[in-house]
Amino acid sequence: MGNVFVIAEQKDGHVKRVSLEILSELTRQGVAATAVVPGFGDLSKVTDNLVNHGAAKVVVLEHEALNQYNTEAYTNALHQYLSSQNPSVIVTGATSHGKDFLPRLAAKFTTGIAVDCTSFQLSGDKVSVRRPVYAGKCSKQVEFSGAPAIFSVRPNVLAVQTGSKSGSVEKVAANPGTVKAKIVSTVASQIKKVELTEADIIISGGRSLKSADNFKILTDCAATVGAAVGASRAAVDAGYAPHDMQVGQTGKTVSPKLYIACGISGAIQHLAGMRTSKVIVAINKDPEAPIFQKADYGIVGDLFEVVPLLTEELKKLKSQS
Numbered sequence: 345m346g347n348v349f350v351i352a353e354q355k356d357g358h359v360k361r362v363s364l365e366i367l368s369e370l371t372r373q374g375v376a377a378t379a380v381v382p383g384f385g386d387l388s389k390v391t392d393n394l395v396n397h398g399a400a401k402v403v404v405l406e407h408e409a410l411n412q413y414n415t416e417a418y419t420n421a422l423h424q425y426l427s428s429q430n431p432s433v434i435v436t437g438a439t440s441h442g443k444d445f446l447p448r449l450a451a452k453f454t455t456g457i458a459v460d461c462t463s464f465q466l467s468g469d470k471v472s473v474r475r476p477v478y479a480g481k482c483s484k485q486v487e488f489s490g491a492p493a494i495f496s497v498r499p500n501v502l503a504v505q506t507g508s509k510s511g512s513v514e515k516v517a518a519n520p521g522t523v524k525a526k527i528v529s530t531v532a533s534q535i536k537k538v539e540l541t542e543a544d545i546i547i548s549g550g551r552s553l554k555s556a557d558n559f560k561i562l563t564d565c566a567a568t569v570g571a572a573v574g575a576s577r578a579a580v581d582a583g584y585a586p587h588d589m590q591v592g593q594t595g596k597t598v599s600p601k602l603y604i605a606c607g608i609s610g611a612i613q614h615l616a617g618m619r620t621s622k623v624i625v626a627i628n629k630d631p632e633a634p635i636f637q638k639a640d641y642g643i644v645g646d647l648f649e650v651v652p653l654l655t656e657e658l659k660k661l662k663s664q665s
């Protein structure tokens with residue numbers, strides 16, 4: 345295999361777990377990879393973490409314009425650096441940022457792209473990936489012809505493991521090129537939340553929650569087990585939850601160990617975002633709700649009764665452990 349690059353994502357000095365998942369998988373496959381981190385300032389924690397998870401080399405693409413994510417600056421800087429490195433493979437996480445810059449990068453390389461892959465294999469000169477299609481109803485195996493092979497990997501589908509810890513770190517002055525869009529301000533979410541795409545447990549609510557205040561039932565339950573809270577689009581459209589909580593085709597794609605759907609019917613567009621969860625539990629008062637066809641465990645009942653009972657039981661378990 346030629347030169348393999350993992351574009352690592354970081355925010356405020358913390359590296360996204362999916363970057364470590366990709367590096368761990370490459371290590372398992374015996375592939376030496378370079379992690380490329382666009383950013384500015386002290387990124388030593390990020391580079392240490394990448395080295396500890398198997399990066400043979402870490403390149404910090406440094407420029408003030410890369411301090412915060414910016415579509416044009418990231419794409420330009422990455423293309424300018426990578427095009428000088430004869431890349432065979434360029435891979436990143438299928439996160440909001442990855443979904444934004446990777447197709448643009450592929451366009452600059454005038455090559456194809458496979459997005460949101462759930463597995464990949466690099467062997468000899470062959471790169472093959474598996475990716476869901478038709479809202480997750482099927483998956484297909486894709487092989488690349490030509491280089492670079494560019495693909496993104498769904499967060500939370502690969503295991504993280506520490507690597508050889510012997511990689512080197514290099515800083516390269518980045519060239520973000522002409523940037524027409526400027527970030528004027530960033531508004532952080534007021535609630536400290538567990539990031540949906542990285543959560544091991546997600547408790548989601550639908551239209552049936554009936555108000556934003558009622559989502560407290562879910563946040564209380566989630567707090568007992570350190571879970572993230574998600575929502576269906578109907579709940580988001582009704583103003584009960586912000587869009588960054590939306591799971592589904594037009595929201596986030598998640599693959600937690602446990603997904604608890606509360607009062608969610610199980611429309612195909614919702615399933616598209618959570619069907620690769622390892623265990624799915626559905627709470628719905630309609631025994632015919634489509635979500636039960638996908639659920640591993642189902643509770644037919646009123647979520648306003650079932651969820652508080654679940655919270656109490658989880659609290660008891662926690663106090664015993």
Ligand SMILES: Cc1cc2nc3c(=O)[nH]c(=O)nc-3n(C[C@H](O)[C@H](O)[C@H](O)COP(=O)(O)OP(=O)(O)OC[C@H]3O[C@@H](n4cnc5c(N)ncnc54)[C@H](O)[C@@H]3O)c2cc1C
Nearest residue numbers: 550551552576577578592593594595607609613614629647
């Ligand atoms: C292009 C497109 C993209 C879309 N993208 C998304 C997406 O990203 N994510 C998404 O979620 N949807 C998406 N949708 C919308 C999707 O089709 C559904 O309309 C939506 O998922 C329904 O949300 P819901 O299950 O909360 O609401 P409903 O379909 O109204 O279902 C509510 C469910 O709650 C149950 N219920 C009611 N009261 C209670 C109670 N007290 N206790 C227990 N159960 C109760 C009902 O039996 C029902 O099954 C998209 C649609 C389109 C056309």
